[in-house]
Amino acid sequence: MRTGRRTHLLWAALFSGLCLITAAAARAQSPPPAASCQPTPTPIAAKPAEPDADAGGIRVFLYDADKKPLARKRFYLLRRSAFSAGIDWASMPRRADFLQGASPQLREWLARHDCDSLYCPEFEAEFPEAVKTVPEFKRAYDDGLRKYRNEKLALKWLAVNFPLRNVRSEYFQRKRAWLERAGQQAGKVVSFMTDEKGRAIFTGFKAGDYYLSNLFPFGEGGPVWDCKVTTLPPNPRQMWAVTYLLSPPAKQTAPSP
Amino acid sequence: MKRRTLTLALLLTAAIAGVVYVSSSVSAGAQRRRATTRRSAPAPRARVDYTNFTHSTPAHRKDSCASCHQSPSDNWAQARERDAAFPDITDYPEHASCLNCHRQQFFRGARPAICTVCHTVVSPRSGARFPFANPAEAFARSEKGRASTSEFAVIFPHDVHQDVMARAPSLDENRVRFVRAAFAQEQPVPSKPNSCSVCHETYVKPGQAAATPAPADANAAAGVPTLPAGLLKTTPTGHASCFNCHWQDGGEKPLSTDCAGCHKLLPQGSPRPELKGKDADTQLAARAGFTDPFIVRKLLRRDSVIFAHEEERHREIDCATCHTRIPALSTLDETTLKVPILSCGAGSSCHIGAKPKRILNEEVDKKLADPNFQCVKCHFNLGREKPPRSHLDATGK
Known part of the structure; x- marks a missing residue:
């Protein structure tokens, strides 16, 4: 009796797992609307x-x-x-996948902007504020200040010294490569x-x-x-x-x- | 006896044959030697002008740019004003990068010709040098800069940069925002999400307060049109707007050490072809007070010299409204920078339209009626010529 129940449970778990895998695969492969x-x-x-x-x-x-x-x-x-x-729609890069290692403050800061990379010029106006509140920006600023001994330059070149490459431009690069491939195919x-x-x-x-x-x-x-x-x-x-x-x-x- | 005579005759014949053989082989050897001597004579060497340095020399192209150019130069902080300074290549390579191959030329004569490539005075007691080609603005103003043309063209993919910089206001920005109003000063109006203005600013002549939009006075007293303010947009001439993203120490590719990533060496003896517009001339440029060589070049390539980017209505229009083919722009081919006449109002009726009659229709009609009529709304020199097919098509003539 106990063996039969265990078998049922195993079957149920296997079935649920298969369902989940199928659903995930279907979601990943379906093209956008x-x-x-x-x-x-x-x-x-x-x-x-x-x-x-x-x-x-x-x-x-x-x-x-x-x-x-x-x-x-x-x-x-x-x-x-x-x-x-x-x-291959499933291989489209997602912005969220390029935020590993980002602090909560940086995630929050990025959520308020819709650029694919940190190189959006309109961000520059917000850099002075960002170096006070976002640890990654502060680190980049301090690094720049140490190298160039010029506050304005350290701010202007903030992206160059930004510590997380994946956050900075990796998503943009992957997206561009994906678009290049998709463009060729189509x-x-x-x-x-x-x-x-x-x-x-x-x-x-x-x-x-x-x-x-x-x-x-x-x-x-x-x-x-x-x-x-x-x-x-x-x-x-x-x-x-x-x-x-x-x-x-x-x-x-x-x-x- | 008979036998002895025969032997003697044979010996004589052999001797004669030997003499003939030896003499013939000697003469053939001499000929060979002469021929060999002729072949091995050193070819007259092409005279090398060591006063002229060119990057096109095969030996100069063999190694990487970094084998001569130090990035950044030691003087980068002094090469520009303090707030404008940034790590850059702003000085000549050291002597060591030339000496490996040119030791002989360095020590030839009292005043070696090769020294004049960099030095203004050839003397061991003088270290004075011509300005280095970068920063470009300072070099362009120098005597050497005015006389020289670049061996390089710049590759700049507009479409890639358009994608990097383009940012539309997010939906959040379109919503109503509540801000603390007490003691709040008036905030500057945020600029339009226009990525072009990151690199292209309105050119303001030195001594001019601002590019105030003023209409062109086409019927000035002297009969010569004056050019309106805010006529042209600048184009970056140096590394200032590149290295803040492409710096070698952590930036994006192409890195600042990969010069060929942006600078394309032109074939030797064929400097960058200048696109000559048909409208402006150097006299007009000088009369209008344009002295910056980069700006003069822009002015001279125009077909409608009167057009002012900063004109009241033009500055309200998105750049892409007229520059429709931005992805196809090639900095290696200036003809791709031309704006088609139809972008001047076909569809929007700004300058083209029959009812009510717009300026293009008006001027084309006048020109067709009177060949001596000069179109001056947009043109200077070109206004004297017959209207082109594109203008006739646009106006339905």
């Missing part, structure tokens, strides 16, 4: 461009779920769909970054069918756009021949009680 792409209702030039001819530009407007423009986000023009190019043609109005104009490529994608979600669990676009002939009066509005899936509102 897709987002919507709407072309302007009437493209300015109506007939499709001839192959091998220069294509008219593609204008993109990128909005968040609240319809606010998303500035400084990179988009890629690809030859293949991001979701059918065999990209046939990257050009890339552009949105301006402060969430606008980007893709120019300088041949006519044909392409896909527009950010490849890497802008936030953890965020969407990846995969928009099929067909180019139009260049419009001599505008830098673009067609406009696409890109927005993530609408936010799900909590049901009212």
